[in-house]
Amino acid sequence: xxxxxxxxxxxxxxxxxCMRLLPLLWMQRHLLKQKSKGGLAAIPGWLSVLxxxxxxxxxxxxLVPASPGWSAWFATxxxxxxxxxxxxxTKSLGWPVLVGVSIYGVVILLARISTGG
Amino acid sequence: xxxxxxxxxxxxxxxxxxxxxxSFGMVAVQxxxxxxxxxxxxxxxxxxxxxxxxxxxxxxxxxxxLVVVMTLLINARxxxxxxxxxxxxxxxxxWPFLSHGLTDQIFALALSRLxxxxxxxxxxxxxxxxxxxxxxxxxxxxxxxxxxxxLSRHWPLLGEIMPFALPALFLVLLAPRFTSRTWSxxxxxxxxxxMLLTLYGFTNASIPLAAASGALFFYLAKLHARTGGRLDx
Numbered sequence: 001x002x003x004x005x006x007x008x009x010x011x012x013x014x015x016x017x018c019m020r021l022l023p024l025l026w027m028q029r030h031l032l033k034q035k036s037k038g039g040l041a042a043i044p045g046w047l048s049v050l051x052x053x054x055x056x057x058x059x060x061x062x063l064v065p066a067s068p069g070w071s072a073w074f075a076t077x078x079x080x081x082x083x084x085x086x087x088x089x090t091k092s093l094g095w096p097v098l099v100g101v102s103i104y105g106v107v108i109l110l111a112r113i114s115t116g117g
Numbered sequence: 118x119x120x121x122x123x124x125x126x127x128x129x130x131x132x133x134x135x136x137x138x139x140s141f142g143m144v145a146v147q148x149x150x151x152x153x154x155x156x157x158x159x160x161x162x163x164x165x166x167x168x169x170x171x172x173x174x175x176x177x178x179x180x181x182x183l184v185v186v187m188t189l190l191i192n193a194r195x196x197x198x199x200x201x202x203x204x205x206x207x208x209x210x211x212w213p214f215l216s217h218g219l220t221d222q223i224f225a226l227a228l229s230r231l232x233x234x235x236x237x238x239x240x241x242x243x244x245x246x247x248x249x250x251x252x253x254x255x256x257x258x259x260x261x262x263x264x265x266x267x268l269s270r271h272w273p274l275l276g277e278i279m280p281f282a283l284p285a286l287f288l289v290l291l292a293p294r295f296t297s298r299t300w301s302x303x304x305x306x307x308x309x310x311x312m313l314l315t316l317y318g319f320t321n322a323s324i325p326l327a328a329a330s331g332a333l334f335f336y337l338a339k340l341h342a343r344t345g346g347r348l349d350x
Contacts, residue, residue, distance in 0.1 A: 002233045005181075008171075008175075008181045009157065012167070013161035013162050015134050015189045015192070017213075020195050020199060021217075023199040024219070025212065027200035028185050028208055043200060043201065046332070047200055048201070049335055051201035053299075053303060053327075053335070054289055054324065054328045055225040056287075056303075056307035057323065057327035058221050059311070060307065060311025062284040062287060064312055068316070070274075077142075079285065087292050093126055093290075096288075097132070098129075099283075101132055101279065105278040108274065112274070
């Protein structure tokens, strides 16, 4: 397995890096060119729509509990609502995450205790 | 010290990164990889879902070529991230290294925060956030590979509770974007489609597919607004 492993690791690492790096460099060059021509340096409209939608998709994926059950879903609902309330209250990043995780954890713990698990 | 701000604001990511990295370390060692191979996978590939697939396919005896193609296919969504945040990032000779840390979560954080920072602080902010996340992923992997079973025996619930930091963070990053009915429809439908696909087991394909369907809803809602004039854009 060793030779195959090293080659596969190298190819996947290089490929992933290229997918992260090359489009960034290409867009930076494209924006500089637009600027030098006196135009407005802006990314294409579809890309500015796709960015927030990718975050929304990550949210959807991460909201599904690893082992779905009523307690996990209930904890997810309460955790998400409390994070949202904390965000409305503080408009910060850290506190809402802390509040969301704490409420989620408390519900999971209570569910475990109530089922004797 | 903009890199400190970046590192501080990336701290919530650790709640999601470390438990998942620990489980990756455990899974990889159980699949027959050595501790060093496991740590190298996390250091060099640094992309959660594709690392799990890489290890699972190797353990199942899949041909190396197929392992490479499938792993890269999962990571293909990353091509959108760099161009989306490019307007806020200055040119730098460090990008070949810094872009290695452009993961899903760092992208989400950067897309929301970079535009709010002064131009001269953005590269430092990104570097601090990216380095903290990368180190935590590698350290979590090492901990999982070396002492994963003992860690999960001592703190069995921690691995279940801490990953909720990721949806909580995404929610907070996304909340300010519900600015109109068009955006609410697009974002809401994306979240719903991603959840459905994940529930039906299409976790790896769900991010690009859900985002694409959200984009379709966005343009349909915009079209409806133009023709009917009832939705705002």
